[in-house]
Each structure stands twice: as structure tokens, then as C-alpha cells.
Amino acid sequence: MTLKPAITHISVTDQVADFIVMEVASGNLKPGEKVAEREICESLQVSRVPVREAMRLLQAQGLLHAKPNRGVFVNAPSMSETMEMLEVRETVEGIAIRRVLSDPDRSAQTRAALDRCVRELEKCALLDDLPAYCRADLSFHRTLIELSGSSVLMSLWQSISRNVFVFLLHERSDVFDFEESIEDHRRLVQAIFEDPTGLAAELKHHLIGPILKNHPEIKSDEHT
Numbered sequence: 001m002t003l004k005p006a007i008t009h010i011s012v013t014d015q016v017a018d019f020i021v022m023e024v025a026s027g028n029l030k031p032g033e034k035v036a037e038r039e040i041c042e043s044l045q046v047s048r049v050p051v052r053e054a055m056r057l058l059q060a061q062g063l064l065h066a067k068p069n070r071g072v073f074v075n076a077p078s079m080s081e082t083m084e085m086l087e088v089r090e091t092v093e094g095i096a097i098r099r100v101l102s103d104p105d106r107s108a109q110t111r112a113a114l115d116r117c118v119r120e121l122e123k124c125a126l127l128d129d130l131p132a133y134c135r136a137d138l139s140f141h142r143t144l145i146e147l148s149g150s151s152v153l154m155s156l157w158q159s160i161s162r163n164v165f166v167f168l169l170h171e172r173s174d175v176f177d178f179e180e181s182i183e184d185h186r187r188l189v190q191a192i193f194e195d196p197t198g199l200a201a202e203l204k205h206h207l208i209g210p211i212l213k214n215h216p217e218i219k220s221d222e223h224t
């Protein structure tokens with residue numbers, strides 16, 4: 001497991017959880033592998049309390065699972081479970097977008113916020129930094145949720161966001177076209193503000209289209 005510097009942020013539990021997520025996303029922790037509590041404590045120079053709290057949090061979010069008297073292990077989600085997660089994303093983000101569009105007076109402010117997120121994607125692409133790009137991708141979609149002003153939607157988003165990050169980094173680990181992904185985000189922004197009739201289809205394409213492209217064994221008619 002890769003050593004990291006000591007954590008100094010206030011939310012230690014979330015920082016530990018994000019460290020574990022990054023270990024899983026980068027492949028340092030593989031599906032089915034046991035999470036070494038002591039090693040995390042030593043790497044991050046924290047006590048066992050926040051590590052155990054982080055593990056419980058990630059169990060609740062579905063990234064880890066506990067085996068009685070054996071420890072905590074990395075989950076290996078099935079393709080069906082992955083598709084369910086993406087469909088939850090589609091529902092949550094679709095509702096968020098509808099809430100955003102219900103306030104036309106904030107349209108310019110909302111578009112400016114999303115445009116800033118796209119520019120951050122462009123910066124990460126220039127650096128060829130895939131983990132940073134995936135984090136910026138999540139930030140784009142989190143911004144949509146934040147702009148909706150719904151605490152319920154934000155709670156749902158937070159419950160799946162770490163799993164989404166792992167999924168994004170795994171799916172993009174081999175060959176990834178940064179520019180194609182950036183253009184997909186640009187099209188989604190355009191659809192939100194200029195093509196409401198095509199918005200639902202564009203959102204579905206944005207969230208589910210890439211996995212259908214990468215996994216032709218999935219029946220596309222079930223997710224279109």
C-alpha cells in the first residue's frame with residue numbers, strides 16, 4: 001500500500017475514507033482484498049478510531065464489506081450492481097437539473113458555474129492527470145446537485161459518489177480520450193440550457209453511454 005503524508009484536516013474520518021477510496025480506485029487495494037487497518041494507521045499517522053469509522057462509512061456506502069472474525073474487505077460489484085448505481089445517478093441528477101431549470105433567474109449564474117467545472121476538466125486533461133480528471137468530473141456533477149439546493153439529493157449523491165469515483169478511474173484506466181469526455185460535458189451543459197426536449201436523452205448518454213460502449217455484452221435496449 002502506498003504511503004501517504006500525515007493527515008492534518010479537521011474531518012479525519014472523511015480523509016481516511018478518501019484515502020481508502022483512492023487505494024481501491026488506483027488498484028493498490030483490489031476487489032476481495034482485506035483492508036489492513038494497522039497499515040492505514042501507520043501510513044496516515046492516525047489512531048484506529050477514525051480508521052474504523054471510515055471503514056464503517058465505506059461499508060454503509062457499499063465499497064467495503066465485513067466478514068465476521070476475518071476483517072473488512074473490498075467489494076467486487078457485479079456489472080448489474082454497477083448499472084444500478086449509474087441509473088441511480090441518472091435519476092438523482094435528472095431531478096437536480098429539473099430543479100435548477102425551475103429557477104430561470106439563476107440561469108446565467110448556473111451556467112457560469114458549470115463552465116468553470118468544464119475548464120477544470122480541460123486543465124486536468126492538459127496535465128494528463130487521470131485521477132485529477134476523475135475528481136474534476138465528480139465535481140462537475142456535484143455542482144449540479146449543489147445548484148439544485150436539495151439536501152435530499154445531496155445526501156443521495158454523497159452515498160454513491162465514492163463508488164462512482166472508483167468506477168470512473170477503473171473504467172478509464174486503459175485508454176481514455178480526454179477530449180471526447182470534455183466534449184460530452186460541453187454537450188450536456190448545452191442541452192441543459194438550450195435543448196430541454198433532448199436533455200433526458202443527453203443525460204442518459206452522458207452517464208450510461210460510455211459503459212455500454214466499453215461493455216458490448218450489456219444489452220443496450222435495457223438502458224436506452
